[in-house]
Amino acid sequence: MPVLRRGDAVNGRGDTRTPTDRERAEWFDPDGRTGDRGLRFSCTMCGNCCSGPEGFVLVSDEEARALATRLGLPLAEFRERYTRIVPQGVSLTEVLSEVGNDCVFLDRRSVPGKALCGVYEDRPAQCRTWPFWPSVVRDRASWERHKRVCPGMDTGTLVPVDRVRILRDSFRI
Numbered sequence: 001m002p003v004l005r006r007g008d009a010v011n012g013r014g015d016t017r018t019p020t021d022r023e024r025a026e027w028f029d030p031d032g033r034t035g036d037r038g039l040r041f042s043c044t045m046c047g048n049c050c051s052g053p054e055g056f057v058l059v060s061d062e063e064a065r066a067l068a069t070r071l072g073l074p075l076a077e078f079r080e081r082y083t084r085i086v087p088q089g090v091s092l093t094e095v096l097s098e099v100g101n102d103c104v105f106l107d108r109r110s111v112p113g114k115a116l117c118g119v120y121e122d123r124p125a126q127c128r129t130w131p132f133w134p135s136v137v138r139d140r141a142s143w144e145r146h147k148r149v150c151p152g153m154d155t156g157t158l159v160p161v162d163r164v165r166i167l168r169d170s171f172r173i
């Protein structure tokens with residue numbers, strides 16, 4: 001997820017409010033603009049968040065093991081072929097496409113006009129939690145800004161407040 005995949009402002013680490021205060025302050029419960037208790041999101045498989053300028057997709061040891069198993073590779077070979085070290089940690093590699101720096105697992109061929117995750121069931125937490133990252137859901141203005149890149153935001157399925165909270169709090173970026 002290039003532009004989006006890339007590290008954005010880290011949010012929340014210094015937040016000393018109690019959970020109750022935080023929950024009360026959440027702008028998406030309910031969203032003042034839509035009235036929804038939660039946020040709508042349905043991926044259109046445009047691939048925007050998996051490509052673009054150079055960025056990173058962090059992969060933990062556990063995630064790397066799962067991906068290596070999926071691909072039938074020894075872990076060391078998986079790391080050698082598909083990961084690289086970045087300032088933020090260990091990232092999946094990228095390949096250049098006509099669009100930009102694609103995640104190495106972005107599949108633009110299987111479905112014409114769509115860009116799919118080639119390792120969807122084993123995609124890293126950074127991908128699983130998009131677009132509910134702390135840096136994205138911190139306020140409506142940030143959500144709106146990221147919508148310019150992700151057409152799935154504010155459309156389709158209503159993700160309830162509690163689920164948004166779980167996703168937001170499970171990956172810091």
Ligand code: SF4
Nearest residue numbers: 001050103106117127
């Ligand atoms: S692992 Fe899948 S979802 Fe994550 S950036 Fe790569 S292609 Fe996109």
Ligand code: SF4
Nearest residue numbers: 043044047049150152
């Ligand atoms: S709709 Fe959003 S989440 Fe889905 S591929 Fe496009 S940018 Fe990524």
